[in-house]
Amino acid sequence: MIELKGLTKVFDTGKARLTAVDHVDLTVPSGEIFGIIGYSGAGKSTLIRLLNGLEQPSEGSVEINGQNITAISGPKLRKARQKVSMIFQHFNLLWSRTVRENIEFPLEIAGVGKDERRKRSAELIELVGLEGRDNAYPSQLSGGQKQRVGIARALANDPEVLLCDEATSALDPQTTDAILDLLVDINKRLGLTIVLITHEMHVIRKICHRVAVMEGGRVVELGEVLHVFQHPKENITKTFVAQVTETEDSAETVRHLREQYPEGQLVKLIFVGDQAEQPILTQLIREYAVEVNIVHGNISHTQRGAYGTLILQLKGTADEISKAIAFLGAHDVQTEVMGNA
Amino acid sequence: MLETLFPNVDWADMWEATLETIYMTAMSTFFTFVIGLVLGIVLFLTAPNQLWANKIVNWLTGAFVNIFRSIPFIILIILLIPFTKFLIGSIRGPNAALPALIIGAAPFYARMVLIALKEIDKGVIEAARSMGATTWTIIRKVLLPESKPALISGITVTAIALVGYTAMAGIIGAGGLGTLAFLDGFQRSREDVTLMATIAILVIVFIVQFIGDYLTGKADKR
Numbered sequence: 001m002i003e004l005k006g007l008t009k010v011f012d013t014g015k016a017r018l019t020a021v022d023h024v025d026l027t028v029p030s031g032e033i034f035g036i037i038g039y040s041g042a043g044k045s046t047l048i049r050l051l052n053g054l055e056q057p058s059e060g061s062v063e064i065n066g067q068n069i070t071a072i073s074g075p076k077l078r079k080a081r082q083k084v085s086m087i088f089q090h091f092n093l094l095w096s097r098t099v100r101e102n103i104e105f106p107l108e109i110a111g112v113g114k115d116e117r118r119k120r121s122a123e124l125i126e127l128v129g130l131e132g133r134d135n136a137y138p139s140q141l142s143g144g145q146k147q148r149v150g151i152a153r154a155l156a157n158d159p160e161v162l163l164c165d166e167a168t169s170a171l172d173p174q175t176t177d178a179i180l181d182l183l184v185d186i187n188k189r190l191g192l193t194i195v196l197i198t199h200e201m202h203v204i205r206k207i208c209h210r211v212a213v214m215e216g217g218r219v220v221e222l223g224e225v226l227h228v229f230q231h232p233k234e235n236i237t238k239t240f241v242a243q244v245t246e247t248e249d250s251a252e253t254v255r256h257l258r259e260q261y262p263e264g265q266l267v268k269l270i271f272v273g274d275q276a277e278q279p280i281l282t283q284l285i286r287e288y289a290v291e292v293n294i295v296h297g298n299i300s301h302t303q304r305g306a307y308g309t310l311i312l313q314l315k316g317t318a319d320e321i322s323k324a325i326a327f328l329g330a331h332d333v334q335t336e337v338m339g340n341a
Numbered sequence: 342m343l344e345t346l347f348p349n350v351d352w353a354d355m356w357e358a359t360l361e362t363i364y365m366t367a368m369s370t371f372f373t374f375v376i377g378l379v380l381g382i383v384l385f386l387t388a389p390n391q392l393w394a395n396k397i398v399n400w401l402t403g404a405f406v407n408i409f410r411s412i413p414f415i416i417l418i419i420l421l422i423p424f425t426k427f428l429i430g431s432i433r434g435p436n437a438a439l440p441a442l443i444i445g446a447a448p449f450y451a452r453m454v455l456i457a458l459k460e461i462d463k464g465v466i467e468a469a470r471s472m473g474a475t476t477w478t479i480i481r482k483v484l485l486p487e488s489k490p491a492l493i494s495g496i497t498v499t500a501i502a503l504v505g506y507t508a509m510a511g512i513i514g515a516g517g518l519g520t521l522a523f524l525d526g527f528q529r530s531r532e533d534v535t536l537m538a539t540i541a542i543l544v545i546v547f548i549v550q551f552i553g554d555y556l557t558g559k560a561d562k563r
Contacts, residue, residue: 052471054467054471077473078475079473081470081471081473082472082473085471085472086468086471088464088467090462092464092465092467092468093465093468094465094483094486094487095487096489096560105469105472106472108478109469109472109474139562157472163471
């Protein structure tokens with residue numbers, strides 16, 4: 001378990017004082033995949049480096065499994081770092097070492113013997129799906145493969161926590177998905193706690209259980225991913241949520257849809273979790289004298305259920321339409337009238 | 342045929358002088374490598390925001406390197422005569438040339454080491470720190486291996502410069518091909534001796550360059 005209390009980091013550059021992390025309190029239970037999202041400069045990079053003592057806080061404390069990371073230094077801190085490992089946006093592999101030697105590097109640091117290192121690296125190479133590439137140099141690997149080496153290297157000393165610093169930001173969308181699947185797999189198989197920082201809501205949606213939104217060094221919103229998707233409070237959160245779900249909601253698209261479907265009423269439905277799997281539309285059509293035309297729809301899967309939006313064109317008498325909308329509301333479907341032509 | 346082209350060359354002397362030049366170059370290259378590497382690493386690690394960030398040590402090391410790098414070699418030899426006398430007990434012969442050669446070349450190489458280390462991705466050092474590596478481990482397993490090609494090409498350039506320095510040291514009687522070319526070739530107007538000494542120096546330089554290029558290529562896995 002990770003516990004941050006009043007964590008603050010101020011950079012004093014002589015002329016200016018920059019508060020990168022501003023009184024952050026967070027608790028991440030064991031086995032959770034916790035996401036921190038924010039734009040660059042929001043302080044998330046500094047925050048994640050406070051977790052393994054690469055940065056020393058100005059105030060506050062970081063506790064990981066009962067050990068206060070901020071109070072220790074020297075050999076104790078180095079020992080603790082072996083249990084809080086990290087993967088990076090640019091992989092940070094040693095180009096002078098082969099895949100296997102890179103994976104064995106943290107084991108060398110931990111003083112593991114040669115035979116044991118060889119055995120462990122072979123297991124890890126298999127775990128991350130790089131069989132047969134043992135003797136390749138990083139320069140011979142693709143970005144996705146390099147990150148797999150990074151992950152294997154991070155897992156070498158059986159860490160309790162894995163910190164991911166924009167681990168997929170340098171990868172293309174398909175490779176990103178494959179790496180995210182691998183992280184989920186590792187989380188389930190090894191029960192590893194994962195803390196990741198990103199600026200892509202897609203990453204949060206796909207693998208995180210909970211998310212914290214950072215802005216100006218503060219955590220401005222925190223909650224279950226599904227809940228945050230459903231009810232984003234802060235403007236910044238809404239912008240992030242829009243990255244993955246509401247691309248069709250831009251003013252231009254709405255105008256376009258209205259032009260395309262001039263009759264009746266356009267409504268947008270937002271389904272969350274279980275509702276996404278209930279036959280609400282069937283009931284609607286059966287019970288009300290409205291004609292339903294599906295104009296647009298998408299569904300996103302998060303770790304804790306689905307999240308979907310659907311845009312319908314409802315045609316019928318005004319009375320029936322408002323009854324239908326009331327029915328949807330009664331079934332806890334978030335309904336938004338997009339106006340009529 | 343060699344007798345007609347180089348009538349004045351004493352081949353035994355020429356061979357001995359070549360060996361002396363090789364000896365001076367090899368010894369000074371070795372010590373330059375060790376001292377330059379240490380100085381370069383200290384310069385790198387004591388710079389601001391580095392692992393041993395220390396303004397005073399960084400300034401002192403930087404000043405030492407800059408001063409000795411700036412003194413023309415021929416003047417440095419003369420300046421170092423008392424030091425050499427104290428250290429070696431004589432100011433003549435190949436060994437007497439070594440202090441000046443090393444003190445002249447090590448700062449030069451230290452700068453090259455610094456440039457090589459600065460080329461290393463900061464992220465890699467951070468990754469090693471995040472794994473709990475000590476600074477000593479980072480030096481041994483990250484800094485040196487990751488900058489190996491640049492360190493080797495740097496010492497190749499330095500070794501070639503040292504071949505030239507040994508010839509200059511020859512003027513004050515260090516021995517080797519420089520002395521031979523100066524005393525036997527120039528002062529006695531035997532152009533063939535000077536020419537042969539030049540050829541021998543060129544061969545040494547080419548061999549050094551070839552070995553350096555080969556090792557650099559082999560070390561570079563990027």
